[in-house]
Amino acid sequence: MHFLRPLVRQRRTLFSRQYANLRADPGKYVTVLKEQYPTDQMTNITPTIISKLPLRLHTQPSHPLSTLRALIESHFPTYAHLSSLSPLVTPYQNFDLLSFPQDHPGRSVTDSYYVNKDLMLRTHTSAHEVDVFSKGTEKWLLTADVYRRDEIDGSHYPVFHQTEGARIFSADASGMKEVEEDNARLLNHLKRSNIIIEDVPHISAANPCQPAHDPKHTELIAMNLKLSLNSLMLHLFGGRVGATEEGPLRVRWIEATFPWTTPSYEVEVFFRGKWLEILGCGVIKQATLDNSNVQNKLGWAFGLGLERIAMVLFSIPDIRLFWSLDSRFLSQFNQGEITTFQSYSKYPACVKDVSFWLPENTSLHENDFCDLVRDVAGDIVEDVKMIDDFIHPKTNKRSLCYRINYRSMDRSLVNDETNEIHSQVGSRLRDRFGVEIR
Ligand code: DAH
Numbered sequence: 001m002h003f004l005r006p007l008v009r010q011r012r013t014l015f016s017r018q019y020a021n022l023r024a025d026p027g028k029y030v031t032v033l034k035e036q037y038p039t040d041q042m043t044n045i046t047p048t049i050i051s052k053l054p055l056r057l058h059t060q061p062s063h064p065l066s067t068l069r070a071l072i073e074s075h076f077p078t079y080a081h082l083s084s085l086s087p088l089v090t091p092y093q094n095f096d097l098l099s100f101p102q103d104h105p106g107r108s109v110t111d112s113y114y115v116n117k118d119l120m121l122r123t124h125t126s127a128h129e130v131d132v133f134s135k136g137t138e139k140w141l142l143t144a145d146v147y148r149r150d151e152i153d154g155s156h157y158p159v160f161h162q163t164e165g166a167r168i169f170s171a172d173a174s175g176m177k178e179v180e181e182d183n184a185r186l187l188n189h190l191k192r193s194n195i196i197i198e199d200v201p202h203i204s205a206a207n208p209c210q211p212a213h214d215p216k217h218t219e220l221i222a223m224n225l226k227l228s229l230n231s232l233m234l235h236l237f238g239g240r241v242g243a244t245e246e247g248p249l250r251v252r253w254i255e256a257t258f259p260w261t262t263p264s265y266e267v268e269v270f271f272r273g274k275w276l277e278i279l280g281c282g283v284i285k286q287a288t289l290d291n292s293n294v295q296n297k298l299g300w301a302f303g304l305g306l307e308r309i310a311m312v313l314f315s316i317p318d319i320r321l322f323w324s325l326d327s328r329f330l331s332q333f334n335q336g337e338i339t340t341f342q343s344y345s346k347y348p349a350c351v352k353d354v355s356f357w358l359p360e361n362t363s364l365h366e367n368d369f370c371d372l373v374r375d376v377a378g379d380i381v382e383d384v385k386m387i388d389d390f391i392h393p394k395t396n397k398r399s400l401c402y403r404i405n406y407r408s409m410d411r412s413l414v415n416d417e418t419n420e421i422h423s424q425v426g427s428r429l430r431d432r433f434g435v436e437i438r
Pocket of ligand 1: 123124125126164165258261264279280281282283300301302303304
């Protein structure tokens with residue numbers, strides 16, 4: 001499973017039906033960040049998600065995500081540092097301005113949270129690229145909370161944080177000279193460090209240069225992107241992830257595709273025997289710069305997932321911990337310091353199954369199931385798995401069974417309490433989707 005949960009990803013075919021939200025009541029309003037908005041067929045934002053919007057963990061002093069944001073910012077001292085943009089964006093900003101096709105799965109209500117058809121929660125920090133470039137900002141970082149509907153487990157949470165970064169140069173001799181000088185400086189810095197980089201060609205048939213660009217310029221820009229990010233990886237992981245006695249830091253570049261960049265790449269870092277996907281990036285498409293009214297420039301952009309990196313740097317074992325208000329978690333961290341999290345004891349898990357018959361001609365998207373469970377149980381749900389799916393040969397009715405793993409991070413759950421919560425999951429399923437609990 002990818003951490004960045006790429007916007008293009010494998011669809012689960014079993015749950016392919018579109019799900020307009022059954023909570024939406026036309027003529028009704030939903031309050032989001034103190035403002036009221038009319039709901040419609042697309043509305044699927046939940047109370048649990050609404051409650052996360054004001055928290056902005058990346059700006060909470062001493063929070064690991066805030067320390068990581070500041071660490072990234074300190075590596076790009078001459079860039080503008082933005083971190084207070086509202087999570088509410090239009091689908092036009094989140095998708096259209098970045099050349100996402102109309103039928104892109106990321107647009108569906110099963111993948112993204114909508115306030116209504118005209119307003120959604122950003123699914124990535126790239127949603128602000130055009131706005132920031134339009135203001136004339138040429139070198140910038142932007143950190144923010146982003147929202148995607150997903151399953152529930154130890155490394156997936158429907159809210160996470162990203163830092164977007166971008167830099168553009170003049171598309172002329174003086175701009176290219178600036179790139180060359182920066183490349184020489186970065187190369188020199190990296191040469192002296194203990195880092196092994198597996199690279200891919202800057203341009204290939206599958207990862208082409210743009211028609212409007214001189215391939216020589218694209219090569220220089222791609223190289224500047226790679227050098228800037230390799231040195232960021234060294235700044236973040238070097239000396240921590242075995243860039244010293246345990247061996248060098250290993251970074252690998254992979255060809256990728258994003259609707260608003262080409263050539264595009266992903267970066268992975270080797271950590272505890274596994275390659276971790278850290279970021280996506282590329283040379284910004286001309287269409288994106290045109291949408292920003294930026295002329296005669298070219299450059300690069302990247303988007304990096306913070307939780308994945310923070311889990312590694314601070315040894316935080318479960319993504320839910322970032323949301324913990326428990327002082328045993330929060331008191332362990334000081335702004336600007338990377339310290340190893342000391343786990344407090346793991347409380348016992350309480351596993352419960354729920355099986356039900358679906359009404360005829362209905363299906364249930366796994367993300368709808370997960371949002372319902374989160375709304376009832378909050379962060380005491382650790383993991384949700386579908387363990388059975390069958391169609392009765394005679395009646396043709398479909399039955400599903402989900403296994404929910406309940407575990408609090410800060411106390412022991414009493415069985416009665418878990419039973420009560422679990423039975424609420426059942427009644428909500430009945431009320432909202434008309435299922436018949438078995
Ligand atoms: N927005 C992408 C994601 O969330 C990451 C990304 C890829 C950002 C390429 C970029 C970029 O700026 O150029 O998966």
